[in-house]
Amino acid sequence: MNQDPSPLSILPDDLAPLVRARVPLSDLTTLKVGGPARWVCRVTTPQEAVRFHAWVTEAGLPVYILGAGSNVLAPDAGYAGAVFRVDTASFTVRGNRVSVGAGLAFDTIVARCLDAGLVGLEFASGLPGTLGGAVMGNAGCYGHEIGEFVRRATIMTPDGRIEEIDGGQFGFAYRVTALRETGAVLLDVVLELATGDVDRARATRRERIADRRAKHPVDLPCAGSWFRNLEPAGPGQRRRAAGRLLEEAGAKDMREGDARVFARHANIIVNAGRATSAQISRLADRMRAAVRERFGIELQEEVRRMAQRERE
Numbered sequence: 549m550n551q552d553p554s555p556l557s558i559l560p561d562d563l564a565p566l567v568r569a570r571v572p573l574s575d576l577t578t579l580k581v582g583g584p585a586r587w588v589c590r591v592t593t594p595q596e597a598v599r600f601h602a603w604v605t606e607a608g609l610p611v612y613i614l615g616a617g618s619n620v621l622a623p624d625a626g627y628a629g630a631v632f633r634v635d636t637a638s639f640t641v642r643g644n645r646v647s648v649g650a651g652l653a654f655d656t657i658v659a660r661c662l663d664a665g666l667v668g669l670e671f672a673s674g675l676p677g678t679l680g681g682a683v684m685g686n687a688g689c690y691g692h693e694i695g696e697f698v699r700r701a702t703i704m705t706p707d708g709r710i711e712e713i714d715g716g717q718f719g720f721a722y723r724v725t726a727l728r729e730t731g732a733v734l735l736d737v738v739l740e741l742a743t744g745d746v747d748r749a750r751a752t753r754r755e756r757i758a759d760r761r762a763k764h765p766v767d768l769p770c771a772g773s774w775f776r777n778l779e780p781a782g783p784g785q786r787r788r789a790a791g792r793l794l795e796e797a798g799a800k801d802m803r804e805g806d807a808r809v810f811a812r813h814a815n816i817i818v819n820a821g822r823a824t825s826a827q828i829s830r831l832a833d834r835m836r837a838a839v840r841e842r843f844g845i846e847l848q849e850e851v852r853r854m855a856q857r858e859r860e
């Protein structure tokens with residue numbers, strides 16, 4: 549392990565333009581909170597991922613993987629390691645299969661697939677974030693999940709090897725994958741879609757976007773739903789909405805400084821100005837405690853809390 553106080557001294561020259569120092573995490577996350585990340589590495593190809601991995605390993609830096617930061621709470625103290633920002637952006641259509649860089653914005657992919665005559669993803673129109681974040685968290689809405697469409701992927705393993713894997717190796721479950729917990733970096737994804745009624749799919753897309761605008765904060769920073777919905781009470785039943793329990797437990801009146809519960813949705817925390825990460829965290833803890841006290845149910849967080857030093 550290198551003891552040099554400046555990891556920059558061992559950074560290959562050609563990687564230097566892809567690295568920034570002391571970047572506020574508030575600029576990299578949709579909640580707009582968080583102190584500086586010591587280093588942020590923009591990863592645009594699998595080869596760069598491997599070379600950045602070699603660099604952080606030699607420099608002894610912990611790594612956090614980030615897409616668009618739309619499902620992450622970053623700490624006020626920042627991150628004392630390297631943030632890998634996945635920015636792979638390829639897009640190739642072959643028949644019903646689309647090979648896509650994990651760094652592309654998910655909504656851009658929905659639109660481009662429709663332009664290519666492929667339907668299926670329109671249910672997730674308007675979903676913030678990258679494809680990588682969506683696949684690693686098995687994002688979903690309106691009765692579908694991204695995992696349904698994933699056939700193959702290119703990842704970097706935690707020990708820095710590039711591997712091709714099948715969709716089945718992700719371990720897709722409700723809003724989670726087993727793969728995310730290993731620390732693998734998702735770089736490229738092959739999705740399988742269908743040819744179908746593109747006009748109808750475009751109409752669905754417009755409806756979903758309008759629905760999101762009506763239900764979600766449009767001008768206040770947030771990270772989507774804070775808590776997961778509950779397991780169905782029985783076979784054939786739907787998941788129970790965490791938002792309903794939170795509302796009945798009085799969450800809508802809660803706030804911690806500028807961290808507030810969104811007036812139209814009790815499962816969303818907004819940053820109404822100058823909220824800190826600590827305030828948001830306290831508010832989420834109070835919301836969970838209120839549901840525990842009222843219903844004896846322990847809500848699970850969907851938003852990821854980024855630790856100051858961690859390898860995910």
Ligand SMILES: Cc1cc2nc3c(=O)[nH]c(=O)nc-3n(C[C@H](O)[C@H](O)[C@H](O)COP(=O)(O)OP(=O)(O)OC[C@H]3O[C@@H](n4cnc5c(N)ncnc54)[C@H](O)[C@@H]3O)c2cc1C
Nearest residue numbers: 613615616617618619677678680681682687688689734772
């Ligand atoms: C207004 C709003 C509405 C939302 N609505 C929904 C919704 O309807 N359904 C839903 O499921 N989510 C929703 N979300 C949450 C969020 O948009 C999704 O979880 C999104 O898919 C996250 O993508 P991201 O690129 O922002 O990931 P990030 O927030 O950057 O990362 C999320 C997690 O994935 C990991 N990760 C990200 N990219 C990679 C990669 N390439 N390789 C390995 N790990 C990676 C990170 O380490 C982190 O653990 C919403 C968020 C907002 C702000």
